[in-house]
Amino acid sequence: MNINNCIDNPQFYGRRRGRKLSKSGQLAIKEGKDYLIKEEDILNIFQYQKNIILEIGFGDGENLINSAKMNSNFFYIGADPFLNTTAKCLNKIIQYNLKNIAIWQDDVRKILKFFPKNSISEIKILFPDPWPKKKHKNRRLIQDEFIKIIYPVIKHQGTITISTDHDILKKWVLEKFQYHKEFEWVVKSSNDWRLRPNDCFQTKYELKSINQQRKPSWFIFKKK
Ligand SMILES: C[S@@+](CC[C@H](N)C(=O)[O-])C[C@H]1O[C@@H](n2cnc3c(N)ncnc32)[C@H](O)[C@@H]1O
Numbered sequence: 001m002n003i004n005n006c007i008d009n010p011q012f013y014g015r016r017r018g019r020k021l022s023k024s025g026q027l028a029i030k031e032g033k034d035y036l037i038k039e040e041d042i043l044n045i046f047q048y049q050k051n052i053i054l055e056i057g058f059g060d061g062e063n064l065i066n067s068a069k070m071n072s073n074f075f076y077i078g079a080d081p082f083l084n085t086t087a088k089c090l091n092k093i094i095q096y097n098l099k100n101i102a103i104w105q106d107d108v109r110k111i112l113k114f115f116p117k118n119s120i121s122e123i124k125i126l127f128p129d130p131w132p133k134k135k136h137k138n139r140r141l142i143q144d145e146f147i148k149i150i151y152p153v154i155k156h157q158g159t160i161t162i163s164t165d166h167d168i169l170k171k172w173v174l175e176k177f178q179y180h181k182e183f184e185w186v187v188k189s190s191n192d193w194r195l196r197p198n199d200c201f202q203t204k205y206e207l208k209s210i211n212q213q214r215k216p217s218w219f220i221f222k223k224k
Pocket of ligand 1: 012014015056057058059060079080081082085106107108109125126127128129141203204205206
């Protein structure tokens with residue numbers, strides 16, 4: 001995969017749809033359509049919002065929704081192509097009447113190219129699909145090309161937080177970011193990678209991981 005394919009023609013291997021949407025899910029998609037980002041909205045968002053946090057693969061939205069509820073001075077963009085979880089998230093956005101959130105219901109790599117340089121304060125990627133088999137390593141989201149795309153959009157000293165409980169992905173992520181010297185791993189003690197950062201909320205996949213006696217790690221990389 002080269003950088004152009006990663007931006008213009010990204011291949012998404014996950015699920016876009018699951019079971020038929022419930023009545024409330026269908027209603028959320030209809031009533032929440034104003035929260036869904038269209039390509040033409042993107043520059044508007046960046047014109048008016050200066051503290052933007054991007055969450056990639058928000059799943060059921062526990063972290064995204066709680067973060068937006070707790071921090072009204074930040075604007076949150078959540079990206080996830082999976083329709084069923086988007087419906088769940090929209091339901092909660094409507095329920096809490098959140099005004100500081102917008103959803104990109106597709107592969108994040110399709111909008112990153114529209115983001116202005118130095119525009120994102122933080123990126124969160126919590127429990128990305130690990131694709132543990134060697135033959136599927138190109139399906140992992142974190143790739144050299146991906147790091148090259150996110151680098152210009154993150155602000156100076158901005159951070160990217162990645163959590164995972166898969167040993168293969170832990171090693172992979174650390175190797176990728178060590179190779180890209182434009183980022184430094186923010187770590188002083190083992191607690192920095194063993195404990196969930198204070199600004200992240202427990203997600204479904206973290207809970208699943210703990211219940212299965214796995215050990216999630218949390219890596220924070222800062223743009224130099
Ligand atoms: C294993 S789930 C984790 C969900 C959630 N972050 C959690 O911790 O419970 C991974 C999520 O990433 C999403 N995802 C995978 N590739 C993506 C991409 N290229 N852009 C945006 N989201 C993506 C999937 O649809 C899925 O919802």
